[in-house]
Amino acid sequence: MKKMILCMLPVFILGIFSCCDDDAKPDPETGCGMELKLVATKPNGYGNLGDVVGLSGENMTWQESIFLLSNATFVKHYEKDGVTSEEGGTYAYVTSDGLNFLELTYTEAKNPLIESCTTADSKERIQVISATELHGIWGQCDGPTLVYTKTPYHCED
Numbered sequence: 001m002k003k004m005i006l007c008m009l010p011v012f013i014l015g016i017f018s019c020c021d022d023d024a025k026p027d028p029e030t031g032c033g034m035e036l037k038l039v040a041t042k043p044n045g046y047g048n049l050g051d052v053v054g055l056s057g058e059n060m061t062w063q064e065s066i067f068l069l070s071n072a073t074f075v076k077h078y079e080k081d082g083v084t085s086e087e088g089g090t091y092a093y094v095t096s097d098g099l100n101f102l103e104l105t106y107t108e109a110k111n112p113l114i115e116s117c118t119t120a121d122s123k124e125r126i127q128v129i130s131a132t133e134l135h136g137i138w139g140q141c142d143g144p145t146l147v148y149t150k151t152p153y154h155c156e157d
Contacts, residue, residue: 033153036102036126036134038064040147054144064146066104067153074104078113087113093128100128101137117141 040056055061062080068091069075075088089106104124106114115138116124126134132150139145 033070034068034150035153036066036068036148036150038062038146039149041144042139042147043144066148068102076104076113085113087111089122094125096125101125102128102134115143115146117143 038060040054041060042054062078064079065077067075067077072090072092073088074091075086078085078087087106087108089104089108091102091104094101094103102125104114104126106122106124109122110120111122114122114124115136117138117140124136126136126146126148128134134148134150136143136146136148
């Protein structure tokens with residue numbers, strides 16, 4: 001039994017590190033980054049936005065992408081009514097209450113692009129659902145739930 005455990009230990013450890021690679025930072029060797037593209041908004045059922053209809057694609061009120069760069073910084077690109085805004089800061093993957101999150105820390109305090117229940121600490125958390133899907137947690141208070149897809153961008157062969 002001990003031999004089997006010792007033989008399986010390296011496989012288990014390798015499995016842990018390889019499963020974490022999906023949430024790792026973009027590869028600095030290739031210059032690749034990751035894009036989180038807002039693909040849908042869902043009503044949250046709280047407050048006065050509870051009757052908002054879920055929207056997707058070009059039908060959404062605004063368009064948004066978050067670019068995660070290899071140096072642990074991000075840029076959020078936001079477009080609404082023909083006006084484009086960009087803000088940035090740093091990011092990290094964190095775990096809280098057994099759930100995995102991408103935590104964005106904005107350079108500018110109380111930034112209007114922070115989609116969170118509070119902007120006081122300049123942070124926004126996005127829950128990691130899978131390797132390719134994330135959900136903003138703004139829907140836990142007064143905003144819609146934001147659904148993002150995660151894909152590589154700017155990769156060179």
